Amino acid sequence: MKNIFLILATLIFFGLSSCKKFLETSSPSSLSSQTVFSSASMAKAAVMGLYGDMTNTYIYGQKLSVNWQGVTDIESNGAFTESGYNSTSSDAGAGNYYGSQYNSTTRWSSLYDYAEISTAAVEGIRQSPILESDSATMKPLLGEALVMRSLAYFNLVRYWGAVPFKRETSRSDLSNVYAGRTDIDTIYHYIVEDLQEAVKLLPWLGTSSEYGSAERITKGYAMGLLAKVALFAGGWSLRDGNLFPDSKAVHNNNIPEQGGYYVGRPQNWKDYYKIAADITAQMLASTDNPHKLDPSYIDIWQKVCGQLPNPYNENLFEVAFGMGNNGDIGSLMGYNVAGNSKYGTRSFGGSYVTSTAYYFYSFDKEDTRRDATLTWFSYTAENKETMGNNPINVSFAKWRIYWTTDAFLAMQKTATSRIATGINWILMRYSDIYLMYAEAQNELAGPDVANDFANGLTPRQALETVRARAFGAGSAEITKYDPDFFKAIVNERAWEFGCESIRKQDLIRWGLLYDKVEEMKKALCLMLDDSKSVTIMDKTYQPSSFPKKIYYKFSDNQYIDPSSPNYYADLPADPGTPYTELDWFPTTMAKPEKNPKPTSNYIIYPIRILVTGTGLYPSYDYGSFLGSMTNGSEIQESLAQYPMGNGGIYYRYPYAVYYEDIYESKGAIQSSYGY
Numbered sequence: 001m002k003n004i005f006l007i008l009a010t011l012i013f014f015g016l017s018s019c020k021k022f023l024e025t026s027s028p029s030s031l032s033s034q035t036v037f038s039s040a041s042m043a044k045a046a047v048m049g050l051y052g053d054m055t056n057t058y059i060y061g062q063k064l065s066v067n068w069q070g071v072t073d074i075e076s077n078g079a080f081t082e083s084g085y086n087s088t089s090s091d092a093g094a095g096n097y098y099g100s101q102y103n104s105t106t107r108w109s110s111l112y113d114y115a116e117i118s119t120a121a122v123e124g125i126r127q128s129p130i131l132e133s134d135s136a137t138m139k140p141l142l143g144e145a146l147v148m149r150s151l152a153y154f155n156l157v158r159y160w161g162a163v164p165f166k167r168e169t170s171r172s173d174l175s176n177v178y179a180g181r182t183d184i185d186t187i188y189h190y191i192v193e194d195l196q197e198a199v200k201l202l203p204w205l206g207t208s209s210e211y212g213s214a215e216r217i218t219k220g221y222a223m224g225l226l227a228k229v230a231l232f233a234g235g236w237s238l239r240d241g242n243l244f245p246d247s248k249a250v251h252n253n254n255i256p257e258q259g260g261y262y263v264g265r266p267q268n269w270k271d272y273y274k275i276a277a278d279i280t281a282q283m284l285a286s287t288d289n290p291h292k293l294d295p296s297y298i299d300i301w302q303k304v305c306g307q308l309p310n311p312y313n314e315n316l317f318e319v320a321f322g323m324g325n326n327g328d329i330g331s332l333m334g335y336n337v338a339g340n341s342k343y344g345t346r347s348f349g350g351s352y353v354t355s356t357a358y359y360f361y362s363f364d365k366e367d368t369r370r371d372a373t374l375t376w377f378s379y380t381a382e383n384k385e386t387m388g389n390n391p392i393n394v395s396f397a398k399w400r401i402y403w404t405t406d407a408f409l410a411m412q413k414t415a416t417s418r419i420a421t422g423i424n425w426i427l428m429r430y431s432d433i434y435l436m437y438a439e440a441q442n443e444l445a446g447p448d449v450a451n452d453f454a455n456g457l458t459p460r461q462a463l464e465t466v467r468a469r470a471f472g473a474g475s476a477e478i479t480k481y482d483p484d485f486f487k488a489i490v491n492e493r494a495w496e497f498g499c500e501s502i503r504k505q506d507l508i509r510w511g512l513l514y515d516k517v518e519e520m521k522k523a524l525c526l527m528l529d530d531s532k533s534v535t536i537m538d539k540t541y542q543p544s545s546f547p548k549k550i551y552y553k554f555s556d557n558q559y560i561d562p563s564s565p566n567y568y569a570d571l572p573a574d575p576g577t578p579y580t581e582l583d584w585f586p587t588t589m590a591k592p593e594k595n596p597k598p599t600s601n602y603i604i605y606p607i608r609i610l611v612t613g614t615g616l617y618p619s620y621d622y623g624s625f626l627g628s629m630t631n632g633s634e635i636q637e638s639l640a641q642y643p644m645g646n647g648g649i650y651y652r653y654p655y656a657v658y659y660e661d662i663y664e665s666k667g668a669i670q671s672s673y674g675y
Contacts, residue, residue: 037124040137046121047141050148051215051319053117055326058110060319062328064155065425065501066352067091067105070653071613072503072513073520074359074494079351080392080608086615086643097615098646099656101675106655108163111156118149120169140210143201144217146194147225154229157187158505161238161654161673164665165190178668183244185266188233192275195226199279205313206290214315215424220291221317223283224428227276227436234272235509238651239264240672252511256650258618261673263511263651273440280437281454284462291316291430293469298372305330305403305423316428323408323422330421333499334399336378343379344413348401353499357391357585358524361546362537363495365568366477367470373397373498377560385560387552391528391585392609396499399423431466431496438462439489447485459485463492470495482538490516491537508653517613522625525606528589529629545569548587551579591631598638606635611642616652619645649674 036042055061068091069075077095087093088100099106125131125142156163165182167190203211205218236252242260249264251257266272283289294300294314303310304318321327330349337348355374363370375397377385388394401412404421411419438459441451447460463485464478471477481488493506507513519535526534530543547570555561564579574581591602598604606629614620622639626632646652656675 033120033124034127037128038130040130040134043125043128043138043141046124047144050114050118050121050145053114054148054319055321056110056114057326058107059114059155060425060427061321061326062332063091065319066328066332068094068159069353069499069501070095070504071097071517072507073516074355074362074498074503076354076356076392076612077352079354080356080612082604082608082611082642085611093615094655096611096613097653099615099652099654099675101656101659101662101671103656104658106159107658108156108160108655108661109658111152115149115152115156116170118145118152119167121145122149123169139201140203143198143222146198146201147217147222150191150194150198150225150229153187153191154225154232157184157191158232158508159655160657162240162243163187164669178666180665180668181240181243181672183247184237184239185233185247185249188229188272191229192226192233192272195222195229198222199226204288204290205316214309214313214318215320217317220283220289220313220430221428223279224316224433224436227280227433227440228428230272230276230279231436231440232505232509234265234269234276236263236265236511237508238262238649238654238673243672255511255514258650259648259674261649261652270444273443276436277440277444277451278453280433280440281451281457283433284437284457285453285455291433293430293434293465295469297369297469300426300429301372301398301400302403304426305399307405307422307424312430314430315426316430316433318424318426320424321420321422323405323420324411325420325422327420327422327425328418329423329425330399330401330404331418333396335375335397335401336395337401338379338381340381341379342383343401343409344415346412346415346418348412349378349395349399351393353396355394355396355498356520356524357394357527358520358536359494359498360394360567361527361541362491362539364471364477364480364539366475367495368472369470369495369498371397371562373495375562376565377562384554384558387550387560387565387580387582389550389582389584389588391524391589392605398499426500431469432502434462434466435489435493435496439486442485442489463488466492466496487538494537504653511651513653514616514651517616521609521612524609525625525629528585528602528605528609529631530586530590531630532628543586546586547571547584550582550584551575552582553578553580596634598634602631603635603638607639607642610639611644614644615646617645617650618648646674 036046070077078092084092085096086098088098089103091105094103094106122145125138125145128138131138153165162181162184164179165187166176166179170177199219199222202219202222205220206212211218239249239262241262248267250267252263255263290313292312294310294312300310300314332350332352334349336350337343339345339347360374375395376388378388380386408421442459448458450456450458467478482491507516523534523536534541545568547566550565551571552565553561589601589605592600610622623636626636652673654673657669662669
């Protein structure tokens with residue numbers, strides 16, 4: 001796909017060369033903002049530069065898209081492990097909620113650089129002498145800049161909590177640079193305000209050739225981002241009552257408080273939910289809206305891997321990458337390809353973000369999203385697929401090498417190091433609009449009352465629209481979901497958005513991150529124990545539901561027939577040729593009859609599961625739970641050697657502020673959240 005930002009942008013971005021000081025902000029250069037924004041073409045080039053900066057490794061090039069997805073009930077930050085899970089110097093440890101102010105892998109500097117240059121663009125366009133005389137060009141550019149500044153602060157407040165916030169560029173005398181943390185509710189108030197303005201300024205996708213691609217921010221994405229920000233503004237977040245003692249936030253009574261830290265939300269949270277409900281309703285009902293659901297879920301991923309536009313405009317906005325230049329989408333997560341295969345000496349895909357048998361079995365067997373999202377298959381150096389059976393290392397499948405372009409395949413074949421795929425990162429899809437509408441309107445009026453702007457569409461109908469794509473029109477499964485409508489939304493968003501860097505933040509704002517991670521961990525342990533029923537989201541499985549052996553066959557000489565494995569029950573007999581037999585996890589995780597060891601699967605796998613995500617709470621005790629498992633006492637004995645917990649704070653998901661940024665703040669910022 002042609003990358004829109006490769007057009008002069010890097011030549012002139014008016015003025016910011018890093019001084020590597022507090023917040024990594026910058027000072028004006030010789031090319032003044034007034035000069036740049038007096039010309040429509042130069043103003044456009046400046047805004048295009050903002051798109052280019054989105055591909056920074058510490059923005060969407062890798063961190064926000066891949067490394068910082070973290071442990072949830074459906075994703076893991078790399079493979080589950082008993083070593084390194086509590087590291088305070090890596091993304092893997094941070095994904096398990098273990099943090100440190102000395103962890104440079106979770107530094108905020110690139111996002112603050114981005115906030116600064118976005119603000120410079122906003123200021124420059126507002127003050128431009130041609131803002132009104134060339135409003136057809138300049139006002140949409142202002143809308144784009146407002147959205148990009150909003151994105152910067154939205155990510156800062158979600159990942160670091162209360163952070164320094166300003167709406168003006170840094171002054172040359174640095175008088176507005178050394179600022180302390182701003183209350184979370186204040187930051188969200190101003191982000192919402194900016195996005196409400198941006199919605200009015202931006203055109204719909206496709207209304208002109210200038211805004212003819214999802215690689216450009218348009219009205220639909222601004223509306224969707226406004227809804228998402230509003231849901232976060234009205235959602236739960238960890239608060240520092242020591243720093244903001246006068247806050248009137250409502251406390252979450254389901255999450256313990258300690259040391260002045262608590263999980264809260266604003267008293268007017270329903271006002272934000274109304275903003276989300278109204279804007280999504282308006283979008284869904286608009287006759288000018290060019291966005292639709294792609295009728296094929298898997299087509300979304302085939303198209304984006306092939307660098308092709310979605311024909312239904314399902315993707316509201318994609319961060320554009322340059323093949324061979326930047327972006328690790330697909331190369332660090334997705335369908336796994338071994339090195340020294342027909343695809344080249346380099347491997348592809350991998351374990352930066354993986355999933356589990358829990359997520360796989362949470363899907364209905366008829367849900368087409370299951371096999372589009374997850375795969376047990378990988379491609380070997382023997383140039384054929386094999387099937388894995390590791391229940392805590394299931395690959396995501398939305399990014400597959402055989403869907404990529406011929407140009408990328410040619411580069412990959414001769415590559416001696418990892419190369420950028422050029423696959424765009426989708427920041428929002430149209431299904432999110434349906435599900436955000438369903439969630440927000442349900443909270444305000446219930447599942448069967450339409451919003452005034454929704455042209456009669458109820459939350460239940462919105463949910464079922466998304467499910468209709470997953471199961472096919474007319475399927476009886478469309479209406480089979482949890483009778484608690486909020487729980488149905490929580491589940492549906494899991495099935496719809498796996499590995500899209502959405503789940504962790506959803507669970508945080510719902511106040512469910514700890515609960516859902518623990519549900520997943522305990523269910524996985526019971527699946528491996530294979531002695532009693534287990535609940536997986538809205539489904540209950542018996543031990544007989546998980547086969548002892550899997551049989552699969554090939555559809556040709558390279559690829560396994562994805563419909564062939566018997567995932568849900570043992571076959572009455574070995575089907576023989578052409579099927580291949582594979583021991584499934586009830587077999588591989590059973591206690592060996594001879595020579596059981598502390599490193600045997602039946603002990604070490606539950607340990608790998610139970611230590612995962614344990615930086616979130618002060619301490620963990622699995623004694624009672626393990627007492628319900630067949631080999632629980634042996635697991636408990638080995639588990640005792642593994643430290644778990646952060647020692648002081650409940651629900652500690654925010655990253656620590658890096659120590660150099662604290663030092664360079666000249667006392668304006670102190671560590672928070674127990675760091």
